[in-house]
Amino acid sequence: MVKVNIIFYSMYGHIYRMAESVAAGAREVEGAEVGIYQVPETLPEEILEKMGAIETKKLFTHIPVLTRDMYEDVLAGADALIFGTPTRYGNMTAQMRTVFDGLGGLWSQDAFVGKVGSVFTSSGTQHGGQESTILTFHVTLLHLGMIIVGLPYAEKRQTIMDEITGGSPYGASTIAGSGGSRQPSENELAMARYQGRHVTQIANKIAGK
Template identity: 50%
Template sequence: MTKVLVLYYSSYGHIEQMADAVAEGARAGGAEVDIRRVAETAPSEIVTAAHFKTDTAHAVIEGPDALAGYDAIIVGAPTRYGRMPSQMAAFWDTTGGVWMKGALIGKVGGAFTSTSAQHGGQETTLFSIITNLLHHGMTIVGLDYGFKAQMGVDKVVGGSPYGATTIAGDGSRQPGEEELEGARYQGKRIAETAAKLKG
């Protein structure tokens, strides 16, 4: 069975919800799925003052070597000024040994994100994640236009051909059904692609 890792960082729970939806989609695509998060690196006083969400059902990833055990890795993180946050970057900065072994070459990767505004850097954040995956030799699968809900202009909704997205507003807006469905769609496509490449 194809093994998929959904690896995420979430400050306020939006990306955590998207991670669960991505995992649902990957399972629907026939994969065995693990959801892991990266460690919080912000000082505890910042976490408390900013009211970060600290309760979660998902364990912290064991370490970078765990990545090699998966056929696909789908990475989710919110934006920080148009790029992935330091918490996620800090994890990928520890993967040099995995890179040296070529342990992820030929595996499938994807990315998903959230921003507060429609034009808050979704695509540049996705690319900041995808760049790491490409350096590891991974084949990238985005949110293709087979998912039609990302194409409308009738309402505020996330979505990008580079990966599933959601818009958080001031933090009170939660991922909408179209955005969660986009995450499921991308997760399923990645699982199916990984199964084909695994052959």
């Protein structure tokens, strides 16, 4: 059984919805054990309230929060890790960065070497740093020794021209719009499902399962 965990941070629910689609795609692979976790929030509640995020974050309170005592099982114990983060100035969020900054002990044990890593993202505009967020995220995964998997052009939905859509060979993505008003489209969710399935299939081959 190949073990795949999706780790995400979401504020307004866009990355949460994408994460659910990634998980659905991963579950299409026979024998896959798929988990989904959110990283801890680091912003105080009064700030979240000012940002209008209190209600939207209630959408995924049922998703377990990844705490430090879970790192060895959930992170180091997986065959593949698929990370979802909104873009913040072309990089992962501070909340996601906090998780990686706490992996020094596992990194020193080569705990992630040879595992599959993949990334999906969102941004407020069409050119809001989606590709740079995924690519800069890849740098961290390479330092951990992970094998990076993106979204190949075999997934033709990333090439359509008749609608606004996220998606690139680096990974699935969605455009949230001004104030988070736009929800992930079916095309974007379909690319997320493909990525989840694709990553799981590759992890299966690497693990020889």
